[in-house]
Amino acid sequence: MTESAVVVDGVSKRFRLYRERNATLKSALMRGRASVYEEFWAVRDVSFDVPRGTTLGLIGRNGSGKSTLLKTLARILHPDEGQITMSGRVASLLEVGSGFHPELSGRENIYLNGSILGMSRKEIDSRFDEIVDFSEVRKFIDQPVKNYSSGMYVRLGFSVAVHVSPDILIVDEVLAVGDAAFKTKSKRKFAEFRDQKRTIILVSHSMPQVRALCDQVVWLDGGRVRAIGPSDEVVDAYLAHIDADEVDSNEE
Amino acid sequence: MSYARDLLRTRELLGNLVQREIKGKYRRTVLGQLWSLLNPLATMLVYTVVFSFIFQARPRVGDPSGLDIYPLWLMSGLLAWSFFTRAVTGGLSSIVSNAGLIKKVYFPRMHLPFAVTLSTGFNWLFELGVLIAAIWLFGGFPIPWIPLLLVFMVLLGLLATGIAMLLAIVNVHFRDTQHFTAIVISMWFYLTPVIYPISLVETAAAQRGDWILTVYRLNPMERFIAVFRNLLYDNTWPALDDSLVCFAWAIGAFLLGYVVFVNNEKRLAELL
Numbered sequence: 001m002t003e004s005a006v007v008v009d010g011v012s013k014r015f016r017l018y019r020e021r022n023a024t025l026k027s028a029l030m031r032g033r034a035s036v037y038e039e040f041w042a043v044r045d046v047s048f049d050v051p052r053g054t055t056l057g058l059i060g061r062n063g064s065g066k067s068t069l070l071k072t073l074a075r076i077l078h079p080d081e082g083q084i085t086m087s088g089r090v091a092s093l094l095e096v097g098s099g100f101h102p103e104l105s106g107r108e109n110i111y112l113n114g115s116i117l118g119m120s121r122k123e124i125d126s127r128f129d130e131i132v133d134f135s136e137v138r139k140f141i142d143q144p145v146k147n148y149s150s151g152m153y154v155r156l157g158f159s160v161a162v163h164v165s166p167d168i169l170i171v172d173e174v175l176a177v178g179d180a181a182f183k184t185k186s187k188r189k190f191a192e193f194r195d196q197k198r199t200i201i202l203v204s205h206s207m208p209q210v211r212a213l214c215d216q217v218v219w220l221d222g223g224r225v226r227a228i229g230p231s232d233e234v235v236d237a238y239l240a241h242i243d244a245d246e247v248d249s250n251e252e
Numbered sequence: 253m254s255y256a257r258d259l260l261r262t263r264e265l266l267g268n269l270v271q272r273e274i275k276g277k278y279r280r281t282v283l284g285q286l287w288s289l290l291n292p293l294a295t296m297l298v299y300t301v302v303f304s305f306i307f308q309a310r311p312r313v314g315d316p317s318g319l320d321i322y323p324l325w326l327m328s329g330l331l332a333w334s335f336f337t338r339a340v341t342g343g344l345s346s347i348v349s350n351a352g353l354i355k356k357v358y359f360p361r362m363h364l365p366f367a368v369t370l371s372t373g374f375n376w377l378f379e380l381g382v383l384i385a386a387i388w389l390f391g392g393f394p395i396p397w398i399p400l401l402l403v404f405m406v407l408l409g410l411l412a413t414g415i416a417m418l419l420a421i422v423n424v425h426f427r428d429t430q431h432f433t434a435i436v437i438s439m440w441f442y443l444t445p446v447i448y449p450i451s452l453v454e455t456a457a458a459q460r461g462d463w464i465l466t467v468y469r470l471n472p473m474e475r476f477i478a479v480f481r482n483l484l485y486d487n488t489w490p491a492l493d494d495s496l497v498c499f500a501w502a503i504g505a506f507l508l509g510y511v512v513f514v515n516n517e518k519r520l521a522e523l524l
Binding site for chain 2: 015071074075076077078092094095098099101103104108111112115116117118120121144
């Protein structure tokens, strides 16, 4: 049995649904308490293990708690119950170009974004050319990023993110970035990650992608684990369930 | 303590955030960093005309520097005050204005108010450099006091950051905080002897009751302004009691802000 890179143990995340979400002092004073809310469990008692060097996919319908779970894994949200143990360096890629400053140049933003994602200056220095080449924006690297086309913007953001080279990578459907050629390149990068025995956890709605990339899949339904196992098995069950529901899954 | 270790481990991020603040601020301006000097110069001009010429306010003569120049006396206190207010108001809104970042990636959030204080402090260093040169030019000798000046800058930075962290958390719950703080700060300004000497308050207290002065001096900024004037304008040691009060306020406010911030940080992403 290989060791686990990520252990998720009985994780639950609760949200408060505010009946009136106007955070003003006046409304709080009028009611005499902070706010009126209902509780809603977005993720309920989820447990799984991710062995080192494998890729895990999270699938499920909209609102099934995938993104909440992913954000909890990325430490953006804190679980209300349960525990997540990660061994190794973690990087999360929930949005490309987080923290880009529009007035700063592409070069300056690589350093800023890289350090937000957890890279040291030395690491960025050594990978700088790789990052720029991968993003295909070398000509404009000293221009402020607000002048970039949206394609260039996301390519640069994506390129920084995939060069973080963490032990554990948490990804939210960012593989669908750029044109066909860039997508192929991105896929190759992920294959490279797998060959380097990095652990990846990803959320995706594209079942072919999940089949191709993941070793293991967790199917979430209403915040709970509906099924967990080898990717083909779980994806088949998921698709069958969706067909049975006669819901357009928007695939392909 | 593990949070402090997290902060230390990601200190390069803090450096980059500070750079972002500094570089981004004056991008696409012709004068660039010069703006950070023009602003206090303009304020100095206005206050000097109004209070020195019109109201005939006389500053204390610097002892032992012998300086008797209102604009220099004013700026010795005003630069510290404006650093304080910029760090507090900037730091307090730093969480809300970086909501996009906080929702998408994890990093110790405390770096955001820290970055505001440090980038504001960086500008303050510029302003102080010019002020020190001017004081020197007009006959003072503040150079030997620079090390001690830096110590009190750090203390004032801790006070401002502590208050900013506390208010930043409150501001996430109630956006009223930033508007309310703006009012409090403008009243606080007039309750602090920045544009007028404290001797005016002492005179008033002598006529109407000593308690006025006692209450007035509870204001930590009164002590800080006094210390900065001692160092810059008088070129002498600050009073021991002023120094101790500054130290206690700085450490106390920072610790309180730190503890409140750490205890609330985990829920920031869902509250924003």
